[in-house]
Amino acid sequence: MTSRHRVVIVGGGFGGLAAAKALRRAPVDVTMVDRQSHHLFQPLLYQVATGVLSQGNVAPPLRDVLRHQGNAEVVLAEVDGVDLERCVVRCRLLDRTWEVPYDSLIMAAGSAQSYFGHDEFAVHAPGMKTIDDALEVRGRLFGAFELAELEDDAGRRTAWTTFVVVGAGPTGVEMAGQIAELSRYSLRSNFRRIDTAAARIVLVDAAPRILSSFDERLARRAAEKLERMGVEIRTGTLVTGMDAASVELKTTSGVVRLAAMTKIWSAGVQASPLGTELAAQAGVESSRSGRVPVEADCTLPGRPEVFVVGDLMALDSLPGLAEVAIQSGRHAAAEIRRRLDGDTRPRPFRYRDLGSLAAVSRFYAVGERRGARIWGFAGWLVWLFVHLTFLTGFKNRISALFHWMISFFGRSRPERTITARQVFARQALQGGRVRG
């Protein structure tokens, strides 16, 4: 066994992977633990759900990404918890449990979908956080059109072609835009009985406007673009109920129930439960969304050997963006390297805002960076450039570019495959029926 400094990284998302890569040349042994075997480029997950990209494009295996990094190993396991006193991470896989000791720990466990106390919605409105989610949504989206085509009852047919996207952040906006593209263009020539272009797409948010983290003028442009594409925007609207065939919406003027078989949830996130456990051990209080308050250098209060980064970290109200995770992950790695070099003064993490982008439709995106705004085709070119740059792996970049050419110029969808198992499992689940 080695006596080198052991760095354990919990989570192979943006934060964890950035930290691992930044330790490439450090005299440490890196162990990355994740319950999935792949990294996930979450900002493009909605394109897997809508048939643009394949799973492989956005989810390269962690051990393949790190294959040339000799000081790093990848462990597939669920992390049950951390023992801060004994400096071990408790791992579990199936009926086996074991402990992984660390000298430095980087907690990058991220966040999961939050249904704001309505976990019963999950079965009716899958989220957009994992590959399984994306394949589930893909099955429901394309399956809905298949079943609408067979439906004789007008009311039920309308329910099959009504799509409700809950949450109008970037993911919700991008999803609504993609469903509009699909129904207005890509699928139109495919069906004989229904006019897919008549599909109703409803984008719901409790906030008074969409893209509430963006500049108001940009959000307005995005809203206008969506409305021109036929998306119905319902802001100031709460989702108060849901079943297999409908959704209940509440505004100040009352409650309505909308017949809609397909619901997609992109409304909120909750930090991994590991955060709350960690905060309790450290004697600090986690935030309402489960984030862990950290010192200015991203360490857990009183535990300088434990870093908390990305969505799990509560610091300066930084948002849950990939870029925050990447930069804080790199910061943790840099701190570890500096300490090993003998410099033990903590350095504060400074987030460098690289801005935000949201792709409303093909050839139309909105973006902002430090007060500068961009939109339309120019914004879309920036979106394309940024996503090609950040996508993991050269081959995935080329492949994604090719899929985008097919989707954006040809308006078709190269990855539409759904299986009967998916469509029918969903039906069985919802107890749905096509016709009496």
Place this chain on the structure above:
Amino acid sequence: MTSRHRVVIVGGGFGGLAAAKALRRAPVDVTMVDRQSHHLFQPLLYQVATGVLSQGNVAPPLRDVLRHQGNAEVVLAEVDGVDLERCVVRCRLLDRTWEVPYDSLIMAAGSAQSYFGHDEFAVHAPGMKTIDDALEVRGRLFGAFELAELEDDAGRRTAWTTFVVVGAGPTGVEMAGQIAELSRYSLRSNFRRIDTAAARIVLVDAAPRILSSFDERLARRAAEKLERMGVEIRTGTLVTGMDAASVELKTTSGVVRLAAMTKIWSAGVQASPLGTELAAQAGVESSRSGRVPVEADCTLPGRPEVFVVGDLMALDSLPGLAEVAIQSGRHAAAEIRRRLDGDTRPRPFRYRDLGSLAAVSRFYAVGERRGARIWGFAGWLVWLFVHLTFLTGFKNRISALFHWMISFFGRSRPERTITARQVFARQALQGGRVRG
């Protein structure tokens, strides 16, 4: 409603799709019924299972393939049976049932995996006939290496890295070759504790040699190539038992039990049960593999309006090849067109043998056509050309070519993504455990 001649096609595989396309300009209404929404390019399914291709590459939606064919519509439904007297196809989807009337019927329902009376093997050894199968096998293959990496017990680790492929036809040979490539090259740099190159790959067949439908000299070359890649060939061997962690093999010299967590079944096919039902109605006897005996023109005896094509058809001992399905599907369409033109003399179906190919590894394939043989790199070039030509859709061809460049030159696998749900579902299913 129209009063045009109604052609119903049951099954959107090679036979059904070829028939539908051949009716493009005919004065008929075509209804294609399939329980999956996609066509499947089955000969490349093993590449989806081994991470080379994505689902979308080999399984384009049927309604997208036929989108510009105005006289064709696609119906997603399970076919429960056919009423030859009333000329209707009985369809079912979830709890709805309905009938589709036909003037001409083309039965192209194909075949499914056969376990030769051992259906209990299916849970332990998935077949290679559907997208769901391929994703299941992908999860098991890559999951096995993940779990081997975590295993401390040498015996169980060996069981995780032992792969048994049952059936040494083209699919079995190609699958065994791909697993060898994966373990010897693609995955080797990915793991730290196990040497993936030490994986044991066993190719089992009851026949005295592999590729029994091929020329014996070609089969010998393929066997030598496989053995050089480290594949263990066990011909003259029957699989007599199977459980989650092992397989029982029987030869003339006795019975051995091999510890192997991953088994893949590519041993046999059985025609769709619709064939037996159809034969019974027509008063003929279906073959042992469930195929329906037909007249020389591919029609059901006594039912000139019903064509049986592809794997469902028993005619002149024609093999279950894509090419037989395509040509018989086209023949049925041509017969229908000729009759509508007033020419009612039946014409016999003549199969034009285009030969067979099997890709043993990258840059090495064997092939034969009317007595001519080809092998090695030259064979592989022919394989590449033929598969690029026959793959459905121009975009799928370009995309597959790109995936092949990554896989064959870079030796990496662009579509390796598996999810925890897949790996753990399998474990739960098998009651497997990683460590005591």
